[in-house]
Amino acid sequence: MNDDSKYIEIHNVEQRFKTAKGSFLALQGVNLNVAKGEFVTLIGHSGCGKSTLLNLIAGLTTPTQGVLLCANREIKGPGPERAVVFQNHSLLPWLTCFENVYLAVERVFAATEGKAQLRARTDAALAMVGLSAAAQKRPGEISGGMKQRVGIARALSMEPKVLLMDEPFGALDALTRAKLQDELLAIVQKTQSTVVMVTHDVDEAVLLSDRIVMLTNGPAATIGEVLKVDIARPRNRVELAEDPAYVHARKAVIDFLYTRQAHVEKVAA
Numbered sequence: 001m002n003d004d005s006k007y008i009e010i011h012n013v014e015q016r017f018k019t020a021k022g023s024f025l026a027l028q029g030v031n032l033n034v035a036k037g038e039f040v041t042l043i044g045h046s047g048c049g050k051s052t053l054l055n056l057i058a059g060l061t062t063p064t065q066g067v068l069l070c071a072n073r074e075i076k077g078p079g080p081e082r083a084v085v086f087q088n089h090s091l092l093p094w095l096t097c098f099e100n101v102y103l104a105v106e107r108v109f110a111a112t113e114g115k116a117q118l119r120a121r122t123d124a125a126l127a128m129v130g131l132s133a134a135a136q137k138r139p140g141e142i143s144g145g146m147k148q149r150v151g152i153a154r155a156l157s158m159e160p161k162v163l164l165m166d167e168p169f170g171a172l173d174a175l176t177r178a179k180l181q182d183e184l185l186a187i188v189q190k191t192q193s194t195v196v197m198v199t200h201d202v203d204e205a206v207l208l209s210d211r212i213v214m215l216t217n218g219p220a221a222t223i224g225e226v227l228k229v230d231i232a233r234p235r236n237r238v239e240l241a242e243d244p245a246y247v248h249a250r251k252a253v254i255d256f257l258y259t260r261q262a263h264v265e266k267v268a269a
């Protein structure tokens, strides 16, 4: 039986890495459920294990202890139902934007759909991120924000059940970042996707999330606190700035990061 409140289940997960100096315990005792359609961000200081946790959900790595499930199935490797967007967009530079997205569409749908349908899916994904006009350009001919949009279009084109994003806007300037955050909010509202996103940015976390998962510092990092963001959607960044619920959530995250998990590394506040 499907339980939508437990779409992604993370049970007592531990991740150790072998290093030249021996075994390094990155994550320990991580337990979390993510509901279908929920937007969850992972926040914590640099090196605490956010990407490690995201990679485990993506199936790019396997835990040294514990188990992860997606829609009641154990995550044993990467799968098209869990699309990943990385910070560095990872596009193939010799292909156009269209071709970069088409490759992903082909991988997922070629067995069941004809070329015209595959092309229509690619066009629709590019349109969703406002890139129809740049479809025939190569990554070297477009801006960083546009490249990131292609990465998002590629992920969305696979119609994944879960969108996993590792600091997707981390390398962008503040204005482009704000624009893409707003676009992502609108897209997720439309697609009702389940999203797990890694971020360093407190405002980004509060603006986008239904819940903010705060990780303690490593080694042996774990979930320190989970904050529910009780702000109605659609959210408007200008109105939010003075919303008491926004101010409260922001303060709670900053308090966790700077008081309870104080660290020499900086996190954008």
Ligand SMILES: Nc1ncnc2c1ncn2[C@@H]1O[C@H](COP(=O)(O)OP(=O)(O)OP(=O)(O)O)[C@@H](O)[C@H]1O
Residues within 6 Å of the ligand: 017, 018, 019, 024, 026, 044, 045, 046, 047, 048, 049, 050, 051, 052, 053, 200, 218
């Ligand atoms: N393959 C690996 N081998 C050894 N150690 C690793 C490996 N991957 C990650 N680590 C270590 O695990 C810890 C968590 O790394 P991770 O990249 O998940 O942190 P993060 O919170 O995503 O950091 P940042 O915010 O800086 O990207 C770090 O101490 C890192 O050095």
